[in-house]
Amino acid sequence: MKLKNPSEYVTANVDVKTGDIIQFLNEGQYTHPPQNPEREVLTFKVLLPNGEEKKISVNKTSQKELMSAWCPDDMDSSHWVGKKAKVTITTQQVFDKLKDVIFLTPLIEAPIPVIEDEPKGTEPDPEPEE
Numbered sequence: 598m599k600l601k602n603p604s605e606y607v608t609a610n611v612d613v614k615t616g617d618i619i620q621f622l623n624e625g626q627y628t629h630p631p632q633n634p635e636r637e638v639l640t641f642k643v644l645l646p647n648g649e650e651k652k653i654s655v656n657k658t659s660q661k662e663l664m665s666a667w668c669p670d671d672m673d674s675s676h677w678v679g680k681k682a683k684v685t686i687t688t689q690q691v692f693d694k695l696k697d698v699i700f701l702t703p704l705i706e707a708p709i710p711v712i713e714d715e716p717k718g719t720e721p722d723p724e725p726e727e
Contacts, residue, residue, distance in 0.1 A: 607653040609686045609697035612645055617684040618704065619653070620644040624675040630654075641677070659701040666703035680704070 602611045613619065625641040638654040645651060655663070659682075668676040682701040689698045 605652055607643065607645065607651045607699065609699050612647075612649070612651060613684045613686070613699065615684060615686045617646045618681050619646070619684060619701070620681045621677045621679065622650060624673075624678055625655070628654075639674075641674075653699070655701060656698065659699075663701060663703050666705060 622642040627637050628640045681704040685700045
């Protein structure tokens with residue numbers, strides 16, 4: 598039996614892997630991690646590919662990407678609710694250790710093109726005869 602990750606936060610390469618899609622469930626809030634109380638991080642609740650809901654702290658690089666796509670004019674994270682992002686995991690040096698870091702890229706759903714029917718009762722002009 599595969600055990601679940603007991604952490605309330607998303608863990609790279611445990612809860613998500615590169616290429617996974619997550620969905621934002623709330624507009625987030627600023628929190629202070631217990632290991633570094635003077636630091637402020639932006640934390641959201643997200644839906645994972647396996648259907649679980651967990652918290653994720655979004656790094657500044659991902660914040661900039663998501664803001665420019667989803668709220669470029671007013672920087673209001675309430676626009677993020679329901680939006681989806683693609684996960685990329687990279688190993689980086691964080692302080693004195695190498696860590697797997699989650700980066701998020703916004704998924705932009707292309708609008709569905711509207712194909713208008715020709716008005717009924719109109720026939721295309723016949724081609725001229727030679």
